[in-house]
Structures are given as C-alpha cells and as structure tokens.
Amino acid sequence: MSGPSTYVPKSALGRWFESRLPIMGLIHSSFVAYPTPRNLNYWWTFGGILSVMLMVQIITGIVLVMHYTPHVDYAFNSIELIMRDVNWGWLLRYTHANGASMFFVAVYIHMLRGLYYGSYKAPREVLWILGVIIYLLMMATGFMGYVLPWGQMSFWGATVITNLFSAIPLVGEAITTWLWGGYSVDNPTLNRFFSLHYLLPFMIAGVVVLHVWALHVVGQNNPDGVEVKNVARDTVPFTPYATLKDGFAMMCFMLFFAWWIFYVPNYLGHADNYIEANPLATPAHIVPEWYYLPFYAILRAVPSKLGGVVAMFSAILVLCFLPWLDTSKVRSAKYRPVYKVFFWLFVASAVGLGYLGAMPAEGGYVLASRLLAVYYFAFFLIVMPLLGLFETPHPVPASIADAVLKSTHSAKA
Amino acid sequence: MLFIATGAVGAVAVGSVAWPLISQMNPDASTIAAGAPIEVDLSAIAEGAIVTVKWRGKPIFVRHRTPKEIKEAQDVQLAQLPDPQTDAQRVKKPEWLVVIGVCTHLGCIPLGHQGEYEGWFCPCHGSAYDTSGRIRKGPAPKNLEVPSYAFTSDTKLTIG
Ligand code: HEM
Numbered sequence: 001m002s003g004p005s006t007y008v009p010k011s012a013l014g015r016w017f018e019s020r021l022p023i024m025g026l027i028h029s030s031f032v033a034y035p036t037p038r039n040l041n042y043w044w045t046f047g048g049i050l051s052v053m054l055m056v057q058i059i060t061g062i063v064l065v066m067h068y069t070p071h072v073d074y075a076f077n078s079i080e081l082i083m084r085d086v087n088w089g090w091l092l093r094y095t096h097a098n099g100a101s102m103f104f105v106a107v108y109i110h111m112l113r114g115l116y117y118g119s120y121k122a123p124r125e126v127l128w129i130l131g132v133i134i135y136l137l138m139m140a141t142g143f144m145g146y147v148l149p150w151g152q153m154s155f156w157g158a159t160v161i162t163n164l165f166s167a168i169p170l171v172g173e174a175i176t177t178w179l180w181g182g183y184s185v186d187n188p189t190l191n192r193f194f195s196l197h198y199l200l201p202f203m204i205a206g207v208v209v210l211h212v213w214a215l216h217v218v219g220q221n222n223p224d225g226v227e228v229k230n231v232a233r234d235t236v237p238f239t240p241y242a243t244l245k246d247g248f249a250m251m252c253f254m255l256f257f258a259w260w261i262f263y264v265p266n267y268l269g270h271a272d273n274y275i276e277a278n279p280l281a282t283p284a285h286i287v288p289e290w291y292y293l294p295f296y297a298i299l300r301a302v303p304s305k306l307g308g309v310v311a312m313f314s315a316i317l318v319l320c321f322l323p324w325l326d327t328s329k330v331r332s333a334k335y336r337p338v339y340k341v342f343f344w345l346f347v348a349s350a351v352g353l354g355y356l357g358a359m360p361a362e363g364g365y366v367l368a369s370r371l372l373a374v375y376y377f378a379f380f381l382i383v384m385p386l387l388g389l390f391e392t393p394h395p396v397p398a399s400i401a402d403a404v405l406k407s408t409h410s411a412k413a
Numbered sequence: 414m415l416f417i418a419t420g421a422v423g424a425v426a427v428g429s430v431a432w433p434l435i436s437q438m439n440p441d442a443s444t445i446a447a448g449a450p451i452e453v454d455l456s457a458i459a460e461g462a463i464v465t466v467k468w469r470g471k472p473i474f475v476r477h478r479t480p481k482e483i484k485e486a487q488d489v490q491l492a493q494l495p496d497p498q499t500d501a502q503r504v505k506k507p508e509w510l511v512v513i514g515v516c517t518h519l520g521c522i523p524l525g526h527q528g529e530y531e532g533w534f535c536p537c538h539g540s541a542y543d544t545s546g547r548i549r550k551g552p553a554p555k556n557l558e559v560p561s562y563a564f565t566s567d568t569k570l571t572i573g
C-alpha cells in the first residue's frame with residue numbers, strides 16, 4: 001500500500017510481534033498515516049458508512065439466524081416469534097430490515113459521488129469495477145433476504161425474479177428448475193436462498209477488502225479531480241482528519257437510520273409481506289423493494305419478455321464500461337458545465353424510474369418509463385462519449401493545494 | 414509427460430467434483446415423486462366454472478367452458494395471435510380447457526373471467542388471455558401451457 005510505512009511499535013512486545021506479523025504497520029499505514037486529499041467533502045464519508053452498515057447487517061443477521069427456521073411451514077411463524085417473543089427480537093429484525101435499505105441509500109450516494117466527480121476514470125477503473133461487483137452482490141443478497149420471511153411478497157417476488165431466467169432461449173426453463181430445486185418456488189428454494197443469504201455478505205466483505213486495497217494503491221480521487229502532486233501540500237494524514245470527519249458523518253447517518261427503526265419501521269416494507277406465502281394467489285400488485293424499482297421499471301418498459309430482461313441487466317452492467325465510455329479528460333463535474341446538467345438529468349431519470357416502478361404497468365406510466373429508460377441508456381452510451389469531444393471544460397486548478405487556497409482567498413475577499 | 418498426466422487427472426477431478434455440486438441443486442427424488450400424476454373429479458365442476466388444483470406446486474386451471482366461450486375461442490383468426498394455435502390444438506374435449514395457471518411472462522397467477530378477452534388477466538404486468546388460454550395482449554410471450562392430461566372416464570381427469 002502507498003503511504004509512508006515508518007511505523008515502529010513503542011513496546012518491546014509490539015516490536016516482537018511486528019517482526020513476525022506486521023499487521024499493526026499495515027493498519028497504521030492504511031488508516032492512520034495514509035495521506036488523504038485535503039479537499040475531500042462529506043460525499044467522501046460514505047465509503048466508511050458503507051463499511052459500518054455491512055458490519056451492522058452481518059451482526060444482526062447472525063443473531064436473527066439463532067431464532068429463524070428456514071422451512072416453508074415454520075419460516076413465517078419464526079419471524080412472528082422473533083417479533084413478539086424473542087427478547088429485543090423486534091429491534092434486531094427492524095434493524096436488519098431497515099439496515100438493508102440504509103445500506104442501499106449509502107451505496108447510491110457513494111456511486112453518484114463517483115459518477116459526479118469522475119472517480120471511475122483512469123487509474124481507478126479496477127476500483128470502480130470492484131464497486132459494481134459489490135453492488136451486484138448487494139442486490140443478490142437483498143433479494144434473497146427478502147424471501148426468508150416467507151410472506152406473500154417474499155414468495156411472489158422470488159417467483160417473478162427467478163422467472164426472469166426463463167427468458168433465456170433454449171436453456172431458460174432448465175435453469176429456473178435448477179434454481180428452484182423443484183417445479184416452482186418451494187421449500188428447496190427457501191433453503192438454498194437462506195444458505196446463500198448467509199454466504200454472500202462475507203463475499204461482499206472479501207470484495208470490499210480488494211476495493212479498499214485498490215483504493216490505497218491508486219489513491220483517492222477528490223472534488224477537484226486532480227491527482228495528488230505533492231504529498232506535503234495536497235494531503236493531510238487519515239488520522240485524525242478523515243477519521244473524525246468519517247466518524248461525524250457516521251453518527252449523523254446512524255441517527256437517520258435510528259429514525260427509520262424507531263418511528264417508521266415498516267414504511268419501506270410492504271404490508272402484504274405480513275400475510276403468509278400462498279402459492280395459489282398472487283397479490284394484486286407485486287412491488288419489489290424500493291432499491292430495485294428503477295430496474296423493475298426498465299424491465300416493464302420493454303414490451304418483450306427477453307428484451308425486458310436484457311435491458312434490465314444491461315442497465316447495471318453498463319456501469320462497468322464507464323471508464324471507457326466517458327471520453328472527457330477532465331474528471332470532476334465541477335469543471336464540466338455541460339456534463340453537470342446531463343448528470344442531474346440522469347439522477348432525475350433514475351428517481352423517476354424508481355417512482356414508475358412502483359406504479360401499475362399501464363397507460364401513461366409505461367410511456368413515461370420508456371422515455372426515461374431511453375434517457376438512462378443515452379446518458380451512458382451517447383452523452384458520455386460525445387460530451388468529451390464537444391464540451392469546453394472550465395480551467396482545472398494545477399493542484400489540490402491551489403484549488404483549496406484559491407477558494408479560501410476568494411471566500412475572504 | 415508427468416505435467417500432462419497431472420493436468421489430465423486434475424481436469425477429471427475438477428469435472429467430477431463440479432458436476433455433483435451443480436447437479437445437487439436440481440429437484441431431488443422426493444420432489445420428483447411428489448410431482449406424480451393427480452386425479453380430478455369433473456362431475457363437481459359446473460358449466461362456466463374454473464377449478465384450481467395444485468400440481469407440482471403450481472395451480473392447474475380446469476375450466477368447464479360455456480358454448481359462448483367455446484365459440485369465441487374457435488372463431489379467432491390465427492393471424493391475430495402472438496403465439497398462433499387453434500383452439501382444437503389446445504383441448505381434447507371442447508368443453509374442458511386444462512392449462513397450467515402460471516403466467517408465461519414472469520410466473521404470476523392470472524385471474525379467471527377477467528380482462529379484455531374474459532379468459533384470464535394477469536395483475537402483475539397486465540397480460541390478457543382468451544378463453545382458450547392464449548395470450549392476446551401484454552408482455553407474456555406464450556399461451557398458457559397445457560399440461561399432459563387424459564380423460565380416464567367421463568367424469569375423471571388425470572393430470573401429469
Ligand atoms: C459494500 C459496499 C461498499 C463499501 C463498503 C465501499 C467502501 C469504500 C471505501 C471505504 C472507500 C474509501 C472512502 C471513500 O472514498 O468514500 C471507497 C471508495 C470508492 N468506492 Fe466504494 N464501497 C462500496 C461500494 C461501492 C460501489 C457499489 C461503487 C461503484 C459502483 C464504489 C466505488 C468506489 C470508488 C470509485 C471509490 C473511490 C472513490 C474516490 O476516492 O473518489 N464503491 N469505497
């Protein structure tokens with residue numbers, strides 16, 4: 001890892017240990033001495049928040065498993081048992097359920113930060129793609145977790161999503177049977193989803209290690225999008241500067257999180273999931289969790305089954321190609337007046353798709369989804385490549401120090 | 414030589430370990446056994462009614478069609494159908510329509526006697542089926558699937 005590794009433990013025992021396993025030195029160089037750009041703003045605190053949320057999910061999850069039964073006849077009841085009989089069970093479950101939503105709130109902010117400040121551009125392509133992999137794993141984990149309470153939305157959500165694979169020509173049916181372990185979503189499906197829901201967060205943790213490793217090799221981007229040129233002038237040490245700023249943001253985020261848990265714990269869920277799964281009756285409206293809604297809207301915008309599925313997956317996979325789709329030499333949107341406008345239109349289209357994904361698939365809603373879906377793809381496939389050629393960016397500061405000092409001067413003037 | 418032999422044995426080992434790991438996810442013997450054929454008593458199904466029975470975890474619709482419904486199903490021009498099939502290809506006796514009650518879009522259960530064609534309507538993404546269970550409108554690509562079945566007597570039907 002980059003950053004000065006001049007760490008020498010103070011105690012004799014520490015030095016004895018360090019010469020056998022230099023882990024304290026690794027921690028010191030990664031989280032204490034590590035140089036962070038001095039112009040980072042609060043949008044840079046969400047990586048730390050995400051790490052905490054992952055821990056929250058793993059801890060509450062492991063505890064919930066102590067009381068949960070993965071069987072179609074008992075799953076729903078065991079959840080009710082957790083809510084009513086287990087000491088503090090309601091708190092653990094509400095924390096885990098709302099924690100998933102907060103995890104996605106944080107990841108969307110974190111990703112939009114990257115999109116705004118051009119954090120995906122060279123040399124951070126691998127870092128970015130690892131992020132997209134984390135995001136995909138999060139989606140898979142969230143989906144399988146929602147199946148576990150075995151309510152109506154669990155069952156029908158699982159049915160609709162696993163049926164997406166039946167759109168694949170020739171082998172589609174065989175794949176869905178294989179995923180189900182039967183002829184429909186049933187006990188074998190619940191069992192394997194439980195197994196994978198336990199496994200995937202640990203895989204996420206593994207990819208997060210790679211993600212942070214890649215980050216510490218190439219260094220952080222920053223709001224001005226210029227590389228660190230002079231460590232002494234452009235950066236400050238991680239501790240105390242980033243540690244305290246991250247800590248403050250984390251506490252604010254935790255208060256926000258607590259508000260959901262204690263005041264509106266069921267707002268982000270769906271009432272139908274408090275009805276036990278019934279394979280013979282589909283609820284009137286199947287709505288996925290809010291964080292999948294934009295993609296669900298894209299799925300429904302395409303009037304063909306295979307086409308809808310392809311569009312939906314492409315909407316996520318296109319993120320992997322951003323480093324090569326964006327042709328602009330300038331990283332940060334701060335210096336890209338035209339990109340900035342298209343960026344906010346993109347955010348609006350994604351939010352709009354999210355709204356439409358929760359509406360019934362008929363009439364004007366479908367038309368609106370089509371328009372927004374077209375913009376969603378056009379932003380990546382047309383705007384990004386062309387803008388780099390046609391846009392005239394504002395002059396970029398020579399260094400981070402120049403950017404910071406200039407803005408403090410003009411603020412004083 | 415030793416390298417090639419090691420590599421070959423290694424490839425066989427990987428293959429023979431991977432296959433059981435993948436194959437274990439397919440339906441197990443008890444699931445397949447529970448999917449054996451079932452019998453339905455037709456005498457209890459009044460004209461115009463749809464009875465739902467569960468087979469292999471899925472609903473099977475057994476519909477006793479009225480003469481009007483049969484006529485509507487037979488009169489359709491094949492050119493109007495996204496998945497062209499005549500009514501005769503889909504039934505063994507015109508008054509009995511037997512289909513798997515799973516929308517061919519993404520697997521929801523369509524509601525009987527509803528939608529523009531009064532066959533079925535799927536509330537999930539708005540697919541409409543006619544009285545022969547054929548897709549007429551909406552995102553579903555195919556007609557409701559017809560399971561294998563046989564009339565064992567005038568009042569008995571075996572599905573599977
Ligand atoms: C569990 C999920 C994730 C965790 C725990 C995580 C963690 C982190 C941490 C600790 C940082 C450093 C602090 C910061 O700059 O914010 C970081 C940076 C970064 N992450 Fe993530 N991340 C996650 C998901 C993602 C996703 C989904 C993406 C994008 C698709 C992404 C893209 C990036 C990029 C590009 C950076 C470098 C940012 C920069 O310095 O400008 N991350 N991540």
Ligand code: FES
Pocket residue numbers: 516517518519520521535536537538539540551552553
């Ligand atoms: S599942 Fe029936 S229309 Fe989508």
